[in-house]
Amino acid sequence: MITVSLMLATLMQTLDSTIANVALPHMQGTLSASQDEITWVLTSYIVAAAIATPLTGWLSDRLGVKRLLALAIGGFTVASALCGMSETLVQIIGSRLLQGIFGASLVPLSQSILLDINPREKQGQAMAVWGMGVMVGPILGPTLGGWLTDSYNWRWVFFINLPVGAFALFGVLTYLPGAKRVARNMLDFFGFATLSIAIGAFQALLDRGEQLDWFSSLEIQIEALVAATSFAFFVVHTMTAGKRSFFRAELLRDRNFVTGTCFIFVVGAVLYATRALLPPMLQSLMGYPVATTGLVTAPSGLGTMIAMLLAGRLLGKIETRLMLLMGFLISAYALFEMMGYTIVLSQADIVWPGVIQGFGLGLIFVPLSTVTFSSLSTELRADGTAIYSLMRNLGSSLGISVIQTMVTRNTQISHASLASYVTPYNEAITSQVDTSSRMAMASLDQLIGQQASMIAYDDAFKLMFIATLVVVPLLAVIKRPKQHAPDAEAVHVAMD
Template sequence: MSAIQAAAQAPSDEKHRAMITMSVMLATVLQTLDSTIANVALPHMQGSLSASQDSITWVLTSYIVAAAIATPLTGTLCARFGRKRVFLWSVAGFTIASALCGMAQSLSEIVVARLFQGICGAALVPLSQATMLDINPPHKHGSAMAVFGMGVMVGPILGPSLGGWLTDSYNWRWVFYINLPIGLIALLGIAAYLREPPPVKVEKFDSLGFVTLGLAIGLLQLLLDRGEQQDWLSSPEIWMEMLGAIICFAYFVVHTWTTHAHSFFNRALLRDRNFNTGVIYIFVVGIILYATRALLPPMLQSLFGYPAILTGLVTAPSGAGTMLAMLFVGRLVGRVDVRLLLGFGFAATAFSLYQMAGYTTTLSPSDIVWPGVIQGFGLGFVFVPLTTITFSTLASHLRADGAAIYSLSRNIGSSIGISVVQTLLTQNTQINHASLAQHVSPYASLGDGAADMFTRAYGASGLAALNAEITRQAAMIAYLDDFKLMMIMTIVVMPLLLLIRVKKRHAAEPEEIMHIAAD
């Protein structure tokens, strides 16, 4: 990260600024689009790849985890090979990985391709941001970051509706194939117009810290993804993954605490209360944001029969709510106590989750749209103020390290959140089905003799239809339990706002904070 930020300040040829801007913004959209475009296609992938409901989410978590682990490598790779070369490799690798995702014939194939895609895509957003700063003079950095911010938001907003249309009109493979022309244009533009900035010197990269933390995160994610299928601690595989994660993390902690050289995690970060509180909050935000987006599309398509394109249309407005909020909150930061902005954002998010926890099996599209808009609006009031307050009291020389950990925490929260809610969904559906089935069977009927009536009138097919409805009701209850859990989590972390110290910033600081927020 430090290499990127240092290079962003280096002088650069500003010719072809428009073409470079278009090329790097296409690379940004390429990466951010894939954070949401695959969500609405998950049910279709599940059937095509013969995957279970909980294992199909590996398509999401593998990408997020790979990107999270690989992002801190960006600065070191740029210092060693040059920013332009790393940029070209990243775009080319991401495009090739997208083609491999589209051609996958099994769950294992697409998960491996998504891992490759996440590794290659990890550098795209930070490199795009650095390039935008590099090709614009300092007095235009604010405008450049506004353009960059719009590019970051376009992907998540466009993803659900575009993914739904591609899935309905063609098939789920096109949510990955769509990256090929975008990636090719970005690749040609970067190769033709982007110049290599002057080399910068970076501190030695902490390979041991990076490897041990990466292994710990990867093993933890594997444990969460495989636990339900392997019956958790009754499986030797789960025990090995759990012990491996603990040992690797212990090595990372001991190495970080005892090394005197520059380590992957700078211990000085622990002395800043605002930073530590902000890392906890962004972890929770990652859980809420991505878990909700992972839950809604399968629920709408499997329980309510929504086509993929309608699913995309009713879930996309949440991104529009976030963009709308960010237009307002940018003017309020510095004028209103940041803790009040954060409190409002989390309260709005909790209210939206309360509405989702009250869903019934007779939902209308507006019942999906408005809670999504409110949630997006609430999260929009969290992103910028949270980043601002997290880094407001952090020394400037620690901000590069802090930005890497901040981004890592958000991504890990996202991947863990998706795995946990999907595991709970599978478990609670089974538990609820067993509970409901106790009261509905050929031998013990409800008050109106429902099971007996179905059996006499329709035979085995009637009982199967009744069982399908019980499964649907059990799954609906399980979805509501997940929304309720996220609502409770949002409310529980709100008292941490009392730990935040508000520091009066100098006039030059907001723009610097803005750069970190975009990263």
Template sequence: MASDLPAAKPAVALNRPMITIAIMLATLMQTLDSTIANVALPHMQGSLSASQDEITWVLTSYIVAAAIATPLTGWLSDRLSVKRLLMFAIGGFTVASALCGLSETLTQIVASRLLQGIFGASLVPLSQSILLDINPREKQGQAMAVWGMGVMVGPILGPTLGGWLTDSYNWRWVFFINLPIGAFALFGVLTFLPSREPKHDTKFDAFGFATLGLAIGALQAMLDRGEQLDWFGSHEIVAEALIASISFAFFIAHTATVGKSSFFKYELLKDRNFATGTFFIFIIGAVMYATRALLPPMLQNLMNYPVATTGLVTAPSGAGTMLAMLLAGRLLKHIDARVMLLTGFVVSAFALWQMMQYTIVLSASNIVWPGVIQGFGLGLVFVPLSTLTFSTLTPTLRADGTATYSLMRNIGSSIGISIVQTLLTRNTQVAHSDLAANVNLFNPIVQPILAMGSRVDVAVLDASITQQAAMIAYLNDFKLMFVATLAVIPLVLLIRPSRTASSESAVHAAMD
């Protein structure tokens, strides 16, 4: 994709603040919707007369549709132009949100969520690409800080906002909240974003997209449903794994043989910074979203925190992220981005180490501060990582690059959540078995309880063992993420420092 900046008309002034506000509203709308509906599922289930398994398709349909449609961003931005594609995406996402809120049956809301995923898939990569295009090199760090706040804070604040809307009004407002946001974003893009002529000669690699889309869709479905269906003990999961593997193998073979006409721009992998950065964002997606998936059920199920209180003690991590991103955007002018990246990973690892010390009895501060510290560390990572990843990438590859970057973040989050949830279930069973082995007549501590033969006492004892076993499993998950964070740090050495491209700086200077 060529830059949307009208290079042939340098006299055209860019209203960067208004463009930034418009596209960040669109980004925030999309990222909020990735988690805002989670807490409303029980209310939807009763209203739509759906079973526990059926209602999860409200989440799965959105995730799978967005994953399949994300790789299309680069080709569509060339074919339609970035401005038109962004307008279609915002308008379609807003209309689909209204349809979700008006749905009366499970079929209607799943279909509407599919539309949401399809239209919303390009919002995040397009917003990142536009911010990189409209800002000169020296301001791209601050631009990535603003973009990162929408991407990182949205999923964190989603459950809190969703819980408040559901409790104060009803679950339909989880979707209706997008209508005014979408309207303002669409107006801003229509008014302030410059446009260019689309590339009508861009060819579409249908086979490449079909195989990649099928592989990603099957993988996402497998990861989302695996825990419910006992993974490879289910024929559905086996079938999805085979489809994903075969489709991806066909995609690799196709890409290797057709060369530059492939749907995937293999030139992206030749850029060392981009290749390393996408791997980093994969790990960040896994660690960040896995932590967010673990804390709420731990607090509610093990410590009996109300939903509202859970939202209040987990939300401050978003404040830590915002603070770090604002700070990082300014520090990038004076500090090597790789040093900031290293610092962010160390801070995040320290927060996970603190989480490894959790016990059944925790005060609110024990939850808030590790979350704030982890959020601060992730903020320090996200801004320099985004800047370094695209610092050596040519502007013509940005749309494809940002789409791949967002896709890897989403796949990382899906894999991370699936792994920690699976390990949580299995480690809880293992720990329960180990703890229960010590409950016998030869143990002087429990001997009086067993000797009395009271079923109530035995049930209370079993519940206590289950609680302790679950806590051990949660701590093992935090330890796994701690080790993964430390293990990825040496890869910082593979990233080259950002170099200013004189040709690109000249274009931006002409814009100013």
């Protein structure tokens, strides 16, 4: 019952990271917002969650794991209700900020608790179950959001959280044993403030960069300067503050944890970006409606679920680094298939590479989550899982921003290159198109635009394919975890 409650809380939080995306046009009309203003419904949630995530470890020590988790679930559920009842743009942005703040600790806390309540030999299976909520939620979000918006209205995108949150809260309060509070220094406000400002400014830079043409915008220049300056202050403060520092420096002494967080950043940057590329490609180039787009992209979640269940059982029987290698190679093969996409695609051409990539992603996520925390002491797990989740989210934000910018710019470059061949002296053109007809030339320009966009998407898939293979040698850095089980007291110390 603890696992079920944690999974519901995790799924609720991860679904909300993407479920509202397809409902934005409907919200825009109801709330009388501009295209630029309505994006803050997404940005406010992401920034608030990113800033609040590092607080998880400190709050869990001060309040206790059970109290903090119950507060997070209850707060997130109430904030979801407020989002659904919002009548103005200011109200929904404020409610989304609350959602992000309360939801920030749900994913790291659920991971930490599952690691604590399971002995080492069962932690692989626990991470498989937990990973399904983390990975499948963002994939199914647009599909569920599209169905709820079309069948009811956009408010049900948020109201759907109410029964889920109520059940999760009941399970946590009923079945999760209370934990002792851990004596800890007062909050290092300077360290927390500098890190929060750096994360918030960096996240805003990534979310707003594409709209504002990156560093040609004064806003982006200011955000970049603020992020860099604040992070520099945070690093210097952490190095000089010793045990009073907000960041637990002991985490950096664990090789597997440091390597694992670097890997999850790369996984987020490279592999999550695929999920952001496919929907706009299918809708803008193939003319797919929202519902159909969701149906052809959702099966990738099925591949992820199957791989995670399989990986949970194989962990301990197959060497961890070998399983990670298999996962990266399978994911690379799926991206290789996507590199060959053309304007003419069957639904099977979209579904199967997605399923294959989802399967590879599942093989990566379970052993990576397990090996990252295999040698981390129990008292550091809440801090460790918070940093792990933060790095995954920052990686995915960076990857999505870079890939979307690359698609936009490469579309323009490819269009200019293709259009250069459209001249009165090119017999291949003049024999097929009446160059004196405006309608014919407009149709040709539309066709060139479609082909240019397809080339840009293929280039993006190629970049992710190369990046996936480039990080494979880093597997050698991972230290093989010890196979013996820790004593029961060490495993359950956080819950006793």
